[in-house]
Amino acid sequence: MLPAPSCQKPPPHPIRPQASRPRGSTSGRASRAGMKRRQLLRHAIALPAALPGLASSRALAAIQGGPRVAFGIAAQTRQLLTDPGFRDAVVRECDILTPELEMKWGFVEENQGSANLAPADQMSNFARRFGKRMHGHALIWHKSTPDWAASQMMTNPDWRIIDAFIQRIVPRYAGVVESWDVVNEPFADNGRPDGLRVSPFLTAFGPDYIRRAFERARSLAPTAKLYLNDYGFLYDDSESEARRTAALRLLEALKKHSVPVDGLGIQGHVDLERTGTFRQETFARFLKSVADMGCAIRISEFDVREHETAIPVEQRDALVADATAAVLDVAADCPALVSVTCWGLSDRYSWLPLPSETAGLNRGLPLDSDLRQKPMYRALMKALRR
Template sequence: MIDPRKSRWNRRAVLAGAAALPLMSFAREEAMKDRAGRAGMLFGVAVRASQLREDADFRAAITRECSVITPELELKWAWLEPQRGQLSFTDADQIASFAARTGKAMHGHALLWHLSIAPWAAEALGDNPDWTIVRRFLASVIPRYGEVTNTWDVVNEPMEMGHRMDGLRPSPYLAAFGPDYIRRALEDARLFAPRAKLFINEFGLDYDFQVERDKRYLLLKLLEGLKKSGAPIDGLGMQAHLEIAKQAHFDPRALAQFFDDVGSLGLEVRISELDVKEADGTLPTAERDARVADAVRRYLDVAMANRAVGTIGCWGLTDRYSWLESPGGKAGANRGLPLDSALHPKPMYHAISEAYALRGG
C-alpha cells in the first residue's frame, strides 16, 4: 500500500479531511478492503476524476471500500495528449493525489489500447512507423506516477478472433510494428517502471462459446511466447464482464483450467473489470440482484480457488455511475455493480465479500 507521507502526491492540507467523511449506510459492515487485506489480496474499482471531484458521498464510499483505484479514462493516450506534444495530466493527477492521501494504490490503465490511441498518433504511425512516438508517450506517463502506481495495463485488449491465425486484433500498433509491438511496449514499460508489475488486459474469456475457447487458447499462446522471449510480463487482467444471458454457457471447469494455465506460466491474474450485464429489467429488484450475485459468486468460486488470482477489481463501485445500459429497454440503471445508486450494498457486494472468505479474509 502507498504511504502518503512518502508520496509526491501527498497534500497535507487534506489529510484531516478523511476524519470528516460522511458515514455510509453500511458503516457497521466490514469494509471490503479489509476483507481483501486479510486474504492477502486487494479490492479495487474504476473511477473518474469528475466523480471524485463532484460527489462527496461517492468519495467516502471509495475511501472506505477500496485498496486500489483505476482511472477509467484519465491515463489513456487520447485523453492525455489529444494534440501532439500537449499533454494534460490534470485529471490523472487528481486521481493519483486522492489515492495517495487515502492510502491507496492507483492501477495504471491503459497505456496502449486501439480505442484510445490519440488520432494524431494513429495517423503519424500510419505515415511513418516510428517507435519513438510510442516510447515518448510511455516515458511521459509511467515515471510520473511511479510513487503511487505499482501495476500497469501495458496493452489493453490485443486479441480479436476472425482476423489472423495468431488472434491479434488489427490496430494502428499492429499495422505499424507487427506482433512485436506487445513485447516492445512491455520492455519500455519495464525500463520506465522497473519495480512495477506489468499486465496485458483482455475481455471475452469467461464463457464456453467457440470464439471464447479460441481466444483463451490463442491468448495463452501469446503469453507463452512472451515468456519464452524474455519479455517482462507479470500478469493477465481478466476483465470478467459477465452477462446474465450467457450464464447457461458458464463452464467452471474450462475457466478453472484457464486460470491454471495462466498460473503455470508464473503469471498473476487480476480480475480487473468485474461487472454484470443484466438481461431482464422487468423482474423484481430482489430477483435481479439475486441473479447478478449468483453470476458473480459462481465466477469468483472458480477464481478464488487459484492462488494466481491476487486482485478483484470492479468496473465501477455503484450503479450511480454504471457504464452498462439499462436491461431490456427498461428505464433504470443496470444493477451489476456492488452498490446501488444510493450507495447501499447489494447481494453482489456480499458475494465478493464471501469470496475473500474463501482465502481466509
C-alpha cells in the same frame, strides 16, 4: 462477446434515488467508535455516519478473519471530486484505484504536444492521501490512440511516437502506480492464426509491438507489475476458446523470450444472457494454465450486464449475485489471483445500459445508486476471502 468493454464509457446515468432506505440503529459502542474515526479523519475527509447494519470491506475482513485478495474499482477523477458520498464509499471500500479515462493516451494527448495530466495528477494525489494503491490503465490500446498518432503510425511507422507517450506517463506516477495494463485488448476474432487484433500498432510494427511496449515499460517502472489485459475468456464456446488459446500462446512466447510480462488481466464483464455458457471447470483450467506459466492474474473489469428488468429488484439482485459468485469463486480458488477490480463501485455511475430508458439503472455493481451494499457486494467479498 461484448462491445469494447473498457472503452471510453458514455456519460453516467443521472443520479436516481432508490425507493427504500436501510433501517435500524447502531449501538452506543459502534456510535462512539464511529465518532472517534470521524475525529481522526476530520482533516482528511468528511465521512458520513455509518450506515446501519453495514460494514466496510475492511471491517468484514477483520470480522470474518484474515486477509483477502485486494479489491479495486475503476473511477473517474470528477466523480471523486464532485460527489462526496461516492468519494467516501471509495475511501471506505477500496484498496486499489484504476483511472477509467485519465491515463489513456487519447485522453492525455488528444492534440499532439499538448498534455492533459491534471485529472491523473488529481487521482494520484487522492490515492496518496488515502493510502490507496493505483493500477495504470492503459498504455497501448487501439481505442485510446489519438487520431494524429494513429495516422502517423500508419503513414510513417516510428516507435518514438509511442515511446514518447510511455515515457511521459509512466515515470510521472512511479510513486503510486504499482501495476500497469501495458497492452490492452490485443486479441480479436478475425481469423488470424495468432489471434491478434488488426490495429495501428500491429499494422505499423507487427506483433513485436507487444514486446517493445513491455520492455519500455519495464525500463521506466522496474518494480511495477506489467499486464496484458483483455476480455472474452469466460465462456465455454468457440469464440472464448479461441481467445483463451491465443492468450496462452502469446504469454508462452513472451515468457520464452524473457519479455517482462508479469500477468494477465481478465476483464470480467459478465453477461446474464450468456451465463448458460459459463462452465466453472473450463474457466478453472484456463486460470491454471496462466498460473502455471508463473503469471499473476487480475480480474480487471468486473461487472454484470442485466437484460431482464421486468422482475422485482430482489430477483434481479439475486441473479447478479449468483453470476458474481459463479465466476469469482473459481477465480478465488486460483493461488495466482492477486486482485479483483470492478469497473465502477456504484450503479450511480454504471456504464452499462439497460434495454429501455424506463428500466432505471443497471444493477451490476456492488453498491446501488444510494451507495448501499447489494447481494453482489456480499458475494464478491465472500469470494475474496475463500
